[in-house]
Amino acid sequence: MEYTVVVRMNGKLFLRDPESSELGRRIxxxxxxLMAEIGFEEMTFRKLAERINTKEASIYxxxxxxxxxxxxxxxxxxxxxxxxxxFQTNNLTDSREKLERIxxxxxxxxxxxxxxSTEADDMDIPALHSIVIQEASKAYLTHHVTEDNxxxxxxxxxxxxxxxxxxxxxxxxxxxxxxxxxxxLIETAHYQAFFMQHLPSLTDFxxxxxxxxxxxxxxxxxxxxxxxxxxxxxxx
Amino acid sequence: MEYTVVVRMNGKLFLRDPESSELGRRIxxxxxxLMAEIGFEEMTFRKLAERINTKEASIYxxxxxxxxxxxxxxxxxxxxxxxxxxFQTNNLTDSREKLERIxxxxxxxxxxxxxxSTEADDMDIPALHSIVIQEASKAYLTHHVTEDNxxxxxxxxxxxxxxxxxxxxxxxxxxxxxxxxxxxLIETAHYQAFFMQHLPSLTDFxxxxxxxxxxxxxxxxxxxxxxxxxxxxxxx
DNA sequence: GCAAGAATGATAGTTTTACTATCAGTTAAG
DNA sequence: CTTAACTGATAGTAAAACTATCATTCTTGC
Numbered sequence: 308m309e310y311t312v313v314v315r316m317n318g319k320l321f322l323r324d325p326e327s328s329e330l331g332r333r334i335x336x337x338x339x340x341l342m343a344e345i346g347f348e349e350m351t352f353r354k355l356a357e358r359i360n361t362k363e364a365s366i367y368x369x370x371x372x373x374x375x376x377x378x379x380x381x382x383x384x385x386x387x388x389x390x391x392x393x394f395q396t397n398n399l400t401d402s403r404e405k406l407e408r409i410x411x412x413x414x415x416x417x418x419x420x421x422x423x424s425t426e427a428d429d430m431d432i433p434a435l436h437s438i439v440i441q442e443a444s445k446a447y448l449t450h451h452v453t454e455d456n457x458x459x460x461x462x463x464x465x466x467x468x469x470x471x472x473x474x475x476x477x478x479x480x481x482x483x484x485x486x487x488x489x490x491x492l493i494e495t496a497h498y499q500a501f502f503m504q505h506l507p508s509l510t511d512f513x514x515x516x517x518x519x520x521x522x523x524x525x526x527x528x529x530x531x532x533x534x535x536x537x538x539x540x541x542x543x
Numbered sequence: 544m545e546y547t548v549v550v551r552m553n554g555k556l557f558l559r560d561p562e563s564s565e566l567g568r569r570i571x572x573x574x575x576x577l578m579a580e581i582g583f584e585e586m587t588f589r590k591l592a593e594r595i596n597t598k599e600a601s602i603y604x605x606x607x608x609x610x611x612x613x614x615x616x617x618x619x620x621x622x623x624x625x626x627x628x629x630f631q632t633n634n635l636t637d638s639r640e641k642l643e644r645i646x647x648x649x650x651x652x653x654x655x656x657x658x659x660s661t662e663a664d665d666m667d668i669p670a671l672h673s674i675v676i677q678e679a680s681k682a683y684l685t686h687h688v689t690e691d692n693x694x695x696x697x698x699x700x701x702x703x704x705x706x707x708x709x710x711x712x713x714x715x716x717x718x719x720x721x722x723x724x725x726x727x728l729i730e731t732a733h734y735q736a737f738f739m740q741h742l743p744s745l746t747d748f749x750x751x752x753x754x755x756x757x758x759x760x761x762x763x764x765x766x767x768x769x770x771x772x773x774x775x776x777x778x779x
Numbered sequence: 780g781c782a783a784g785a786a787t788g789a790t791a792g793t794t795t796t797a798c799t800a801t802c803a804g805t806t807a808a809g
Numbered sequence: 810c811t812t813a814a815c816t817g818a819t820a821g822t823a824a825a826a827c828t829a830t831c832a833t834t835c836t837t838g839c
Contacts, residue, residue: 323815328815328816330815330816345686346685346686348685348686349686351795351796351797352796352797352798353795353796353797361816361817362816362817362818362819363797363798364798364799364800364816364817364818364819365815365816365817367797367798367799368815368816371798372797372798373797441684442684444680444684444734445681445684447737447741447742448677448678448680448681448737449582449584450581450582450584450585452741452742453741456741456742461742464745465742465744465745468744468745483747484747484765484768485747486744486745486746486747487735487738487745487746487747487748487765489745490734490735490738490745490746491731491734491735491769494730494731494734495727495730495731498680498726498727498730499723499726499727501683501684502723502726505683505688505689505692506683506688506692506697506701508701508704508705508722509700509701509704509722509723509725509726510722510723510726511719511720511721511722511723512723529720529723532720532773532776533727533769533773536772536773536775536776537768537769537772537773539772539776540768540772540775540776559786564786564787566786566787587824587825587826588825588826588827589824589825589826597787597788598787598788598789598790599826599827600787600788600789600790600827600828600829601786601787601788603826603827603828604786604787608826608827609825609826
């Protein structure tokens with residue numbers, strides 16, 4: 308039996324719900340492809356409109372502007388990921404194992420082994436993941452964060468962090484930095500993935516050949532090390 | 544006796560060396576102020592030109608575009624910071640103490656106690672620091688990272704990471720993730736500072752009232768905890 | 780002190796992006 | 810089958826992101 312992940316988005320994220328029409332769905336699906344291909348700054352609504360054989364003005368009926376589209380896409384990804392975390396950790400008793408699952412989800416690793424479809428709702432999850440790596444921080448690194456935050460645009464990200472923080476506390480009751488630990492885990496996973504790909508000298512991971520310890524996913528090993536060394540450390 | 548930090552910049556970072564003329568210096572100094580005030584995306588060369596009573600075209604003689612100005616500013620900051628790290632750690636024998644100094648420098652804390660002038664070369668270091676927190680990742684999170692990297696635009700950042708990685712290895716010989724540890728330390732310091740200020744629920748630090756453990760700089764405490772727990776952990 | 784060269788100012792222009800308005804035609808829902 | 814909602818098509822504005830040109834000023838070497 309197949310369940311579709313119903314990702315219901317906050318109404319502030321769009322002008323008209325893109326999931327409510329064929330055109331809206333194309334804007335989102337093709338928006339993901341285009342942004343993954345040419346990057347956020349190079350993308351324009353005009354180019355996207357051409358790609359899906361519609362007009363700029365039609366896209367503006369769904370999203371106020373390009374930045375809001377980005378915010379929508381990353382919010383969607385965070386909601387999807389939170390759902391996966393929920394699903395993957397729900398019936399586990401070992402909280403260490405829960406954290407292990409989270410690490411893999413963050414890197415989009417072993418999804419098939421975890422029975423995660425990478426085509427939820429027809430969304431191209433790997434493409435979205437690469438957008439999140441390259442562009443997600445531009446969603447909040449703006450001069451208008453505060454207003455955007457007031458409109459709850461970052462709620463999915465906060466919810467994901469909260470959920471991870473909860474599991475951290477389950478693993479290590481009383482840990483005083485659960486939320487910062489969760490947010491820095493997520494951010495580090497993404498920055499390091501970006502560096503590994505584009506500025507490898509900032510990392511110890513060679514995307515090509517073999518690596519320091521000769522394991523097949525050194526970034527995962529690194530994140531695991533960082534996370535558990537901080538959680539397993541002595542008193543506070 | 545006063546030493547001026549001579550920050551000699553890579554020629555690829557500009558069209559004409561802004562330090563070679565009064566106008567160039569004003570572009571950089573006032574560029575820092577303006578970008579810190581209104582943010583990278585809101586800033587335009589026209590606004591900057593008006594502010595310093597010159598013309599858009601004159602600024603274009605120094606910098607190819609706004610993005611290059613940003614890259615220049617953050618490169619300057621990394622070079623300044625690397626110099627500070629060098630200077631602050633040079634005559635220390637205890638490598639733990641070196642790392643402690645680095646943590647404080649990253650957060651721009653206790654500079655007066657460390658005898659660091661915040662007006663090196665008339666540059667407004669705190670303003671630059673806030674630009675680095677909000678905007679620095681936009682310098683490399685682009686579709687043209689690879690070309691920019693080929694032109695050595697990120698060398699100052701890499702050099703800083705290398706230096707910190709070196710000190711990490713001094714503290715913990717054989718640590719297999721020195722470079723990733725260094726880059727993630729820097730990044731974590733900055734986005735946690737950003738979150739603390741703008742999205743505090745992603746952190747455990749309340750910029751206003753008291754905090755989890757009641758210390759006066761919980762972010763510093765958190766970074767110290769993260770860094771040393773990973774370095775002091777068992778075998779690899 | 781003056782001539783040549785470099786830097787700047789002033790003006791004006793182009794192209795692209797970002798966005799808005801309007802209205803006719805098409806589709807879908809009651 | 811009618812009315813409201815949606816889309817397409819056209820057109821437009823404002824601002825951003827540049828580029829070009831030339832006169833003027835400011836140096837600097839001779």
